[in-house]
Amino acid sequence: MKRQITCIECPAGCALSVEIENHKVVNVSGNKCPKGVPYAVSEVENPCRILTTTVLTEGLSLKAIPVRTDRPIPKAELFRAMEEISKIRITGPVSAGDIISGDLLGLGADLVATRDSGL
Numbered sequence: 001m002k003r004q005i006t007c008i009e010c011p012a013g014c015a016l017s018v019e020i021e022n023h024k025v026v027n028v029s030g031n032k033c034p035k036g037v038p039y040a041v042s043e044v045e046n047p048c049r050i051l052t053t054t055v056l057t058e059g060l061s062l063k064a065i066p067v068r069t070d071r072p073i074p075k076a077e078l079f080r081a082m083e084e085i086s087k088i089r090i091t092g093p094v095s096a097g098d099i100i101s102g103d104l105l106g107l108g109a110d111l112v113a114t115r116d117s118g119l
């Protein structure tokens with residue numbers, strides 16, 4: 001089976017042609033540099049994304065604080081991560097970069113605030 005994907009590792013946006021056998025990448029072509037190969041393997045075998053969302057607050061002037069994972073997490077875990085995040089409430093002031101939830105769901109990514117909450 002062949003799949004066409006676009007490498008997003010840099011602005012060149014190479015069109016990659018990926019040969020897949022038994023859910024494993026066996027050949028990648030169309031990449032202008034070596035980074036395209038691990039990108040294709042990750043995208044096909046374990047696609048991951050940075051999760052960006054908000055966490056509700058209690059007792060702060062802002063109703064919600066924007067947050068993101070500090071590294072990509074598997075796409076297959078995004079829904080479960082959103083469920084977990086929906087249970088969190090920020091009850092005191094936070095600054096951009098503060099960890100809101102460490103090692104979210106044991107996925108190795110911290111959930112961090114991306115702006116200050118104010119008081």
Ligand code: SF4
Pocket residue numbers: 007008009010011012013014030031032033034035036037039
């Ligand atoms: S294969 Fe290399 S040059 Fe092409 S988009 Fe990916 S990182 Fe950029």
